[in-house]
Amino acid sequence: MTKTDQAIDQLQRMIEHGDLKPGSMVSESQLVEITGFGRTPIREAIQRLATARMIRVHPSKGLEIPAISVEDQLCALEVRRPIEVLAVELAAARAAAPQRAAMQDLAATLAGRFGLRDYTETVRRTHAMIIEAAQNPYLSAAMLPLQALSRRFWITYLRDEVAEIARGGALHRQMLSAVAAGDKVAARAASLALNDYLVAHAVAVIARRAAPTSAD
Known part of the structure; x- marks a missing residue:
C-alpha cells in the first residue's frame, strides 16, 4: 500500500467516524500534522477524496468536510x-x-x-x-x-x-x-x-x- 493509499484510508476513517466533523473547515497543513504524512501523499489523498465527495475543496479558503444529508x-x-x-x-x-x-x-x-x-x-x-x-x-x-x-x-x-x-x-x-x-x-x-x-x-x-x- 502506497503512502497515498495509507493517507486516504486514515482520512476516510476520520471522516466516517466524525473525527473530522461535518461542516468543518481544515487546511492541508492541518491534515499533514494530524496524520503524520507528508504534503505529497496528503495532497493526492485530498484529490481522491474530493472525487469521492468526502472532501470539498475551496480554492484559497481551505477544505470542507461536507455536511451529511x-x-x-x-x-x-x-x-x-x-x-x-x-x-x-x-x-x-x-x-x-x-x-x-x-x-x-x-x-x-x-x-x-x-x-x-x-x-x-x-x-x-x-x-x-x-x-x-x-x-x-x-x-x-x-x-x-x-x-x-x-x-x-x-x-x-x-x-x-x-x-x-x-x-x-x-x-x-x-x-x-x-x-x-x-x-x-x-x-x-x-x-x-x-x-x-x-x-x-x-x-x-x-x-x-x-x-x-x-x-x-
Whole structure:
C-alpha cells in the first residue's frame, strides 16, 4: 500500500467516524500534522477524496468536510444497489478457493459481538474481499466511495448501537456466506436485503425529524 493509499484510508476513517466533523473547515497543513504524512501523499489523498465527495475543496479558503444529508444518502444507495449486486454475482462466480475460505472465516467472525470501530473495519474488509474476488478493477473505483459515504451516514445517525450492529452484521454475514458458497442467487438476494436495510435506516432519520417533539 502506497503512502497515498495509507493517507486516504486514515482520512476516510476520520471522516466516517466524525473525527473530522461535518461542516468543518481544515487546511492541508492541518491534515499533514494530524496524520503524520507528508504534503505529497496528503495532497493526492485530498484529490481522491474530493472525487469521492468526502472532501470539498475551496480554492484559497481551505477544505470542507461536507455536511451529511438524507437526500445524498438515498442518492448514493440508489447507485450502489445495482453495482453491489453485480459485484456479489461476479465474486460468487469468480472467487478462488483461498478467497472463499477467507470469506467463510470472516463470515464466522461477523457472528460475534463488536464495538463500533471494530465492526466498521470488519464491514470494510467484507466489501474489500468481495470486490477483489469479483476481479474487475472498475468495480473498486465505483463501489468503495459509495460504501464509504453510506458507512459515514450510518455511523452518524446510529441510535441503538448494539441492535444496529447485530442487524448489519447478520446482513453482511449472509451476503459473504452466499458469495463464499458460489450461490449467485442468494448473494444477489442478500445484497438487496442489505441495501433495503440501509434505505430503511435513512428513511427512519426522515421520520424522526418529522415527528413532533414533546413540547409540540
